[in-house]
Amino acid sequence: MSETYIEETAEAADTVASRLGINRREFMQFCAATATTLGLPTGAEAAIAKAVEKAKRPSVIWLHFQECTGCSESLLRAEHPTLEKLILDVISLDYHETLMAAAGHQAEAARKSAMKANKGKYVLVVEGAIPVAKDGIYCKIGGHKAIDMLKECAADAAAVIAIGSCASWGGMPSTEPNPTGASGVADVLGKPVVTIPGCPPNPYNFLATVVHFLTFGKLPDIDHLGRPKFAYGRIIHEHCERRAHFDAGRFAHEFGDEGHRKGYCLYKLGCKGPETYANCSTIGFGDVGESNWPVACGHPCIGCSEKGVGFTKPIHMTAQLKGMSPPASYPGVVEQQGKSSFAAAAALAAIAGAAAGGAAMLAKNLGKQDEASAQKKGE
Amino acid sequence: MADHSYAHAPRPLGGSLFTPLTLLLGVLAGIAGVILLYRLFYGLGAVTNLNDGYPWGIWIAYDVVVGSAFACGGYAMALLVYIFNKGQYHPLVRPALLASLFGYTLAGASVIFDLGRWWNFWHIFWPGYAQVNSVMFEVAVCISAYIVVMWIEFSPAFLEKWGMKDVRQKLNKVLFFFIALGVLLPSMHQSSLGSLLVIFGEQIHPLWQSGMLLPVIYLMTAILLGFAVVIFEATLSSTGFKRQLETPVLTPLSKVMFGLLAAYVVVRVADLLLRGALGTAFAATWQAFWFWVEMACFVVPLVLLATEQARRSAAKLFVGAVLLMLGGFLLRINGFLVGYMTGEGWHYFPSLAELMVTVGLIAFEILAYIVIVRNYPVLPAAQPVTR
Numbered sequence: 001m002s003e004t005y006i007e008e009t010a011e012a013a014d015t016v017a018s019r020l021g022i023n024r025r026e027f028m029q030f031c032a033a034t035a036t037t038l039g040l041p042t043g044a045e046a047a048i049a050k051a052v053e054k055a056k057r058p059s060v061i062w063l064h065f066q067e068c069t070g071c072s073e074s075l076l077r078a079e080h081p082t083l084e085k086l087i088l089d090v091i092s093l094d095y096h097e098t099l100m101a102a103a104g105h106q107a108e109a110a111r112k113s114a115m116k117a118n119k120g121k122y123v124l125v126v127e128g129a130i131p132v133a134k135d136g137i138y139c140k141i142g143g144h145k146a147i148d149m150l151k152e153c154a155a156d157a158a159a160v161i162a163i164g165s166c167a168s169w170g171g172m173p174s175t176e177p178n179p180t181g182a183s184g185v186a187d188v189l190g191k192p193v194v195t196i197p198g199c200p201p202n203p204y205n206f207l208a209t210v211v212h213f214l215t216f217g218k219l220p221d222i223d224h225l226g227r228p229k230f231a232y233g234r235i236i237h238e239h240c241e242r243r244a245h246f247d248a249g250r251f252a253h254e255f256g257d258e259g260h261r262k263g264y265c266l267y268k269l270g271c272k273g274p275e276t277y278a279n280c281s282t283i284g285f286g287d288v289g290e291s292n293w294p295v296a297c298g299h300p301c302i303g304c305s306e307k308g309v310g311f312t313k314p315i316h317m318t319a320q321l322k323g324m325s326p327p328a329s330y331p332g333v334v335e336q337q338g339k340s341s342f343a344a345a346a347a348l349a350a351i352a353g354a355a356a357g358g359a360a361m362l363a364k365n366l367g368k369q370d371e372a373s374a375q376k377k378g379e
Numbered sequence: 380m381a382d383h384s385y386a387h388a389p390r391p392l393g394g395s396l397f398t399p400l401t402l403l404l405g406v407l408a409g410i411a412g413v414i415l416l417y418r419l420f421y422g423l424g425a426v427t428n429l430n431d432g433y434p435w436g437i438w439i440a441y442d443v444v445v446g447s448a449f450a451c452g453g454y455a456m457a458l459l460v461y462i463f464n465k466g467q468y469h470p471l472v473r474p475a476l477l478a479s480l481f482g483y484t485l486a487g488a489s490v491i492f493d494l495g496r497w498w499n500f501w502h503i504f505w506p507g508y509a510q511v512n513s514v515m516f517e518v519a520v521c522i523s524a525y526i527v528v529m530w531i532e533f534s535p536a537f538l539e540k541w542g543m544k545d546v547r548q549k550l551n552k553v554l555f556f557f558i559a560l561g562v563l564l565p566s567m568h569q570s571s572l573g574s575l576l577v578i579f580g581e582q583i584h585p586l587w588q589s590g591m592l593l594p595v596i597y598l599m600t601a602i603l604l605g606f607a608v609v610i611f612e613a614t615l616s617s618t619g620f621k622r623q624l625e626t627p628v629l630t631p632l633s634k635v636m637f638g639l640l641a642a643y644v645v646v647r648v649a650d651l652l653l654r655g656a657l658g659t660a661f662a663a664t665w666q667a668f669w670f671w672v673e674m675a676c677f678v679v680p681l682v683l684l685a686t687e688q689a690r691r692s693a694a695k696l697f698v699g700a701v702l703l704m705l706g707g708f709l710l711r712i713n714g715f716l717v718g719y720m721t722g723e724g725w726h727y728f729p730s731l732a733e734l735m736v737t738v739g740l741i742a743f744e745i746l747a748y749i750v751i752v753r754n755y756p757v758l759p760a761a762q763p764v765t766r
Binding site: 337340341344345348351359364367 | 428430431432433614615618624692693694697698701724725726727728729730731733734735738
């Protein structure tokens, strides 16, 4: 990294920091943390800092449909950056039913005007599933059906991000028998969108995606389900801190048993880590490090982010192992402490006996020779 | 061929290589070979009774620790002849060296078979892999070096046979260096074999956990065993090959051995007393039982060979030597297996396959000894017994 580059970065950091009302150190920590979450190389935090400084705050329209607002809540609890500083200042949040001050017709008017002013440039974030049964009558806001609102807002959006499992693939509202026909954004729009599944998803996966968009002008690489690869590229099981127990065949069999208390693998309690793609096992939740995610707390993963797993399979049903097969045999937990064989003991006794006998015979013969030579000398 | 500068110049014995004994030895060695091959492909668990509590068994305790101590004849004789300049024992050096040669070479090779991932055995010689602060490293490198040194020390026997006089002469000029190494190296690793037990601390029964005195005890008994083996082997080969008994040379040798034995017993008993460990010898345990057997094997020769008169008797010399070998054997087996207390419930007894490998190894040593003394100048030229 050249010196001028460092200087520029520092300058950028100062500018943004003062704009956001946080100190420079906190801001650089945010950039670095985001770069790490995205799996970007060293130096990327500088690019992020510059992008956040220079980019005009993009307009964000945030829609809520069939959901619990847990995704917004988890985002509110993000510590670096604190949401009220960064999301409200780095972006221009023009419509968010929970956070906006406006209400009623005033709120809907704000949405319309933001859409008009930033046509083709705003970012649309969708939280919650969209009911499509019976022509979508199960969810209405300001007299508009959810399905219509979504289509209207998505038409002129620069990017569409579905946050949470509900918006990503239907989530909890879509659980069978699904009377409202709750569906994900991509299904309703009929085109792929970026999805950040999870119930709630890790806020940093969402923030990193947004910052990636700000920094590089495009959304991060996604897989066939629209999930950013940096966060959903691997199954939880691969980097689970209890993985060694799985490989060694040490399992908790019920809550509170010895294995459970010792922190053994939760696979047999129904942990869905082996079939769920997410980075929970590497970044944790709530900014308190790796001790805070379901498995670390002693509860099996329920696969909340994975369609067909979370809210579909019973919580304690054994997971289907993905992308890996268990070894043909596990090392024993109870090690045999030694075996004896009669044949070996008998053989050893026979060898010892033969050796003793041979030595005795030889000694006897030598004794005779000794006597003979003594006699010879005597004569 | 052999130079005739001294009366007892070694000569090949000649004679047939195919006798019932050599065939039996060959079969035993062959069985061991097959078992070892099976072990290389199917692992230690398939052949041995080793377990997590006992990661080593007789392949280490006997084949390496006892085997190399039994192979100290060459070392003990070199020490006596070259360091203490007792030239009259020279005729005993070469046969002793031959026995040591195979004892050590096979002890070194046994280690490979005892390694779980034997294909990585070379790591210990490779800088970066080896842990240079470990006693095991010292033992491994030192034994390997000694094996090479011993082959060089013994090579005159081959060179004489093959008539390579020039090489022989050149080697003679530097041989003193290898002889010196051949005395230094075993002093190092035979004591280190005792040091191995130091780090086991309380896992070794107090009767054998002598702490920092362990290297001394193991070195003293190694030299003691060296003399005992020379007497044993000289008597056996005289009888087996129907040659004159070598008692006249062995009698003064046994006096040296007797002195060392007396010193050893004093050190051993004093150590037990000072550490306050002797009390455990009166408990009703297997360890106490085997301790008394071991001590008897050292004390009985002390009584048996006390007088010059007794040391002139081939029979008493032989019995004394056998008992000492048994004592040295028990000291090591007791320290490494019987007195090794790894925790509740663990036990170890060698499997038949393990035993057969050890038996085969001994058979191979004897077979190789017979083949070499019949074909190469090792044993001193002497008249067959006329009786």
